Amino acid sequence: MATSPLLDAKIPAGPLEEKWNRYRSSVPLVNPANKRRLEIIVVGTGLAGASAAATLAELGYKVKAFCFQDSPRRAHSIAAQGGINAAKNYQNDGDSVYRLFYDTVKGGDYRSRESNVYRLAEVSGSIIDQCVAQGVPFAREYGGLLSNRSFGGVQVQRTFYAAGQTGQQLLLGAYSALERQVGIGAVKMYSRHEMLDIVMIDGKCRGIIARNMVTGELERHAGHAVLICSGGYGNVFYLSTNAMGSNATAAWKAHKRGAFFGNPCFTQIHPTCIPVSGEHQSKLTLMSESLRNDGRIWVPKKQNDNRNPNAIPEDERDYYLERRYPAFGNLVPRDIASRAAKERCDAGYGVGPSKMAVYLDYTSAIERYGRAEANKNNLFNATPEQIIQMGKAVVKEKYGNLFDMYKQITGEDPYEVPMRIYPAVHYTMGGIWVDYNLMTTVPGLYALGEANFSDHGANRLGASALMQGLADGYFVIPYTIGAYLANEIRSGDISTNHEAFVRTEQEVKERIEKLLSINGKTSPEQFHRRLGKIMWDKCGMARNAEGLKEAIQEIRALRKEFWSDLRVVGTANELNPELDRAGRVADFIELGELMCLDALNRNESCGGHFREEFQTEDGEALRDDENYMYVAAWQYLGESQWELHKEDLVYENIKIAQRSYK
Amino acid sequence: MDANANMHLTLNVWRQKNNSTEGGFETYEVSDVSPDMSFLEMLDVLNERLVHEGKEPIAFDHDCREGICGSCSMYINGRPHGPLKGVATCQLHMRTFKSGDTIAIEPWRAVAFPVLKDLVTDRSAFDRIIASGGFVSVNTGNARDANSLPVAKENADDAFMAASCIGCGACVAACKNSSAMLFVSAKISQLALLPQGQAERKIRAEKMVAQMDAEGFGACSNTGACSAECPKEISLDTIARTNREYLGAKLTSSVV
Numbered sequence: 001m002a003t004s005p006l007l008d009a010k011i012p013a014g015p016l017e018e019k020w021n022r023y024r025s026s027v028p029l030v031n032p033a034n035k036r037r038l039e040i041i042v043v044g045t046g047l048a049g050a051s052a053a054a055t056l057a058e059l060g061y062k063v064k065a066f067c068f069q070d071s072p073r074r075a076h077s078i079a080a081q082g083g084i085n086a087a088k089n090y091q092n093d094g095d096s097v098y099r100l101f102y103d104t105v106k107g108g109d110y111r112s113r114e115s116n117v118y119r120l121a122e123v124s125g126s127i128i129d130q131c132v133a134q135g136v137p138f139a140r141e142y143g144g145l146l147s148n149r150s151f152g153g154v155q156v157q158r159t160f161y162a163a164g165q166t167g168q169q170l171l172l173g174a175y176s177a178l179e180r181q182v183g184i185g186a187v188k189m190y191s192r193h194e195m196l197d198i199v200m201i202d203g204k205c206r207g208i209i210a211r212n213m214v215t216g217e218l219e220r221h222a223g224h225a226v227l228i229c230s231g232g233y234g235n236v237f238y239l240s241t242n243a244m245g246s247n248a249t250a251a252w253k254a255h256k257r258g259a260f261f262g263n264p265c266f267t268q269i270h271p272t273c274i275p276v277s278g279e280h281q282s283k284l285t286l287m288s289e290s291l292r293n294d295g296r297i298w299v300p301k302k303q304n305d306n307r308n309p310n311a312i313p314e315d316e317r318d319y320y321l322e323r324r325y326p327a328f329g330n331l332v333p334r335d336i337a338s339r340a341a342k343e344r345c346d347a348g349y350g351v352g353p354s355k356m357a358v359y360l361d362y363t364s365a366i367e368r369y370g371r372a373e374a375n376k377n378n379l380f381n382a383t384p385e386q387i388i389q390m391g392k393a394v395v396k397e398k399y400g401n402l403f404d405m406y407k408q409i410t411g412e413d414p415y416e417v418p419m420r421i422y423p424a425v426h427y428t429m430g431g432i433w434v435d436y437n438l439m440t441t442v443p444g445l446y447a448l449g450e451a452n453f454s455d456h457g458a459n460r461l462g463a464s465a466l467m468q469g470l471a472d473g474y475f476v477i478p479y480t481i482g483a484y485l486a487n488e489i490r491s492g493d494i495s496t497n498h499e500a501f502v503r504t505e506q507e508v509k510e511r512i513e514k515l516l517s518i519n520g521k522t523s524p525e526q527f528h529r530r531l532g533k534i535m536w537d538k539c540g541m542a543r544n545a546e547g548l549k550e551a552i553q554e555i556r557a558l559r560k561e562f563w564s565d566l567r568v569v570g571t572a573n574e575l576n577p578e579l580d581r582a583g584r585v586a587d588f589i590e591l592g593e594l595m596c597l598d599a600l601n602r603n604e605s606c607g608g609h610f611r612e613e614f615q616t617e618d619g620e621a622l623r624d625d626e627n628y629m630y631v632a633a634w635q636y637l638g639e640s641q642w643e644l645h646k647e648d649l650v651y652e653n654i655k656i657a658q659r660s661y662k
Numbered sequence: 663m664d665a666n667a668n669m670h671l672t673l674n675v676w677r678q679k680n681n682s683t684e685g686g687f688e689t690y691e692v693s694d695v696s697p698d699m700s701f702l703e704m705l706d707v708l709n710e711r712l713v714h715e716g717k718e719p720i721a722f723d724h725d726c727r728e729g730i731c732g733s734c735s736m737y738i739n740g741r742p743h744g745p746l747k748g749v750a751t752c753q754l755h756m757r758t759f760k761s762g763d764t765i766a767i768e769p770w771r772a773v774a775f776p777v778l779k780d781l782v783t784d785r786s787a788f789d790r791i792i793a794s795g796g797f798v799s800v801n802t803g804n805a806r807d808a809n810s811l812p813v814a815k816e817n818a819d820d821a822f823m824a825a826s827c828i829g830c831g832a833c834v835a836a837c838k839n840s841s842a843m844l845f846v847s848a849k850i851s852q853l854a855l856l857p858q859g860q861a862e863r864k865i866r867a868e869k870m871v872a873q874m875d876a877e878g879f880g881a882c883s884n885t886g887a888c889s890a891e892c893p894k895e896i897s898l899d900t901i902a903r904t905n906r907e908y909l910g911a912k913l914t915s916s917v918v
Contacts, residue, residue: 055802070723070782071789073829074731090809126805133805135798135858137822144812162822168730169825176797183793191786214778243725277698282706283727405729408753409700474802523713525706570718574680575779577721578713 004645028486035060041223045072048449049229050174051473057186076243080167081288083159084466086124108457109607123475134173151462153333205445216573222494232428232450238532240425247584259440260633262433262453265599270426271337284424289462294365303348328661338423359418366391437480448472458607520565524582548600669695669761697757722781732828742832750893772840787877795869824851833888839880844888847904864911
């Protein structure tokens, strides 16, 4: 294999530990006077977008930030629950930058780029420092120092958290930094705006076309660089833990204008979500991975056991993760925990009305914590009731909001009966291909956070998404963007009257008119639902060649039907959520086809990509390093046409092994 | 359809084309509602039906549907986010209602939150209040090691409780004066409780309160409806703290 000449990752030379430091000290700078003349457009205001926009504005660049929500504070990073990793080694348990790097590459099943992951681990500590300085109220111990917990795929405690609302607190930190820049006029904020295309002039990205979602007006915005920070594409599956508005449109428009799409089939199915309760379901709700710190996962040993879980004695329960993976137990990585749950349910051991669920049980944790509290308070004769009561109080402090949410949604009290959980689509490791600078294959166009493909390989470890979003925005792009912008200081202002802006705006307008003029019978919602079903059934937790080929045909047929039978009520010149939805579904349909194509191409199993034809005897993912140790970067050539480019993955600092958590 | 999808409801929903058109209530009957549906999923079902009939669906803000993004914002039978304590609309489930119920649904009513369409309001005033001072002025890259600044656990916990505000605007909607005092106080309290927030403590209180007034929110008369209706149950203590912060700031400062 050889890396495609179109994919220069621009990895700096030198030893792994010195790459970033050396590069950072040598990357071209832009002087303050020139920064004031350079405009940067940031699309999306989640952790990556908000942190990038705030930091770039602090540096003196002129920044415009866009989000489709009514406020930048509502980006879906807000919903991240469990925590953020950092190699601080505050617990003195042997953590280090190398170990975080190693865990991340191994957790990603050896499909991520070494240099990017190492840099991520290197800056992880600074993220915590920065957030604390902003006033992010992380959980603390009685001595006033920061508290940590464990997440899947890891044997140290390096996760920082704020109850089950870590994403909220980190995003509000980044949001307040962003609003501070808005207040002093360094960032111009455009809420309720959706990016509908990028504008290319002489081979460079020079701006965007955005729609004001309240008035429907199309706007041209010029910039010397455009940052896509629009998150992942999990909603291609219709049901996922993503927010209702999370979409792939910005990333997909960038792809169609020349940005290669990396590893689109790498999606993460999260093992602990509240099971689907009925046809009406609009989204799925995650129960944080942090719950696996203390909760034990089990199913009955007997098939179709309909007894109340509390009535099933200990020796009739199968703690299948502890049985199969004694070294990591309930804290195996997400892909493994998800497949194990699916395996048990498919084999007839599932629980609950749908039989597509397993138990997440807190009984023993409540007792353990209760005993510890009793000891702490010198209550040596505590009754079992007292112990349970004290244990529940501890669990409430650690996970209270999650338990409340579970009760709210299911009507069952998880302090009394085990939770029922099942895997659901949660995150996409794939995304726009970027080089070491986070630049896409389009000059001047960058992708940050979940929108890019770079750091998590084929499976992301828990608490690493927040880390990556903030690393990209606070500590990577502010430096690496200089490599490009240093050459842009002579470009001057970019006119939005340029022919390219006029033409692109016209194309966007025509597409909107097309969507509104089909006048068919089927709503965007119905098409989305049907696409989701195809994707979940054939490109979900398990895939095979035959199913993927069928899926591609079905998606093509669905696309045809979409463009001939869509019904969008309302007009283009008003607040029209149906129209917004229609445009996003159209893009999801195209992306879904590419995901299936990528999954079909990758004749191996790795991380979240599980091809049924490629598994070990005991059902673990079977990689093919000889033929597939590469990033699949897809170039868009036209409707249903893509060309595959490969970036070889070279591991010089890590020994490649069959991933084992046993 | 679900086996237990059997509730029938009458909805009186505020419909308004845009900010410059007068709005009014319209009545809709919905059947086959499952008790397991969330309130917004019930509206989804109605909207799907309206689309099929070629009518405009009801516009409402929503996104995460996990009670954390703060997008959803509507009165349900006159109460912000409906009848349950500590629950946002998206986490309210239909098992809370009975078949045969009539439910009134309205957008936030406050001068500072103009209606954009149906149940959708413009809450950008909240962003401007944060932009006026709801932050610690620390540029990226200036931070010292996180553990070099211990924070007493009680303070950290109280700061977290205040910081859990989702910015939905229910406090304003619940207040007879449409005051944003609870929203403002949550942020002022969070940062006043932490050592990081000390340097700008006074000017922050002054600026945020001034911006709240400029946006057209009413005065606080301490009735406590805001905290009672807050989906995150932000405590009224934050308002007491803010009054102290503000008074202290005003007595010694001439900045604003």
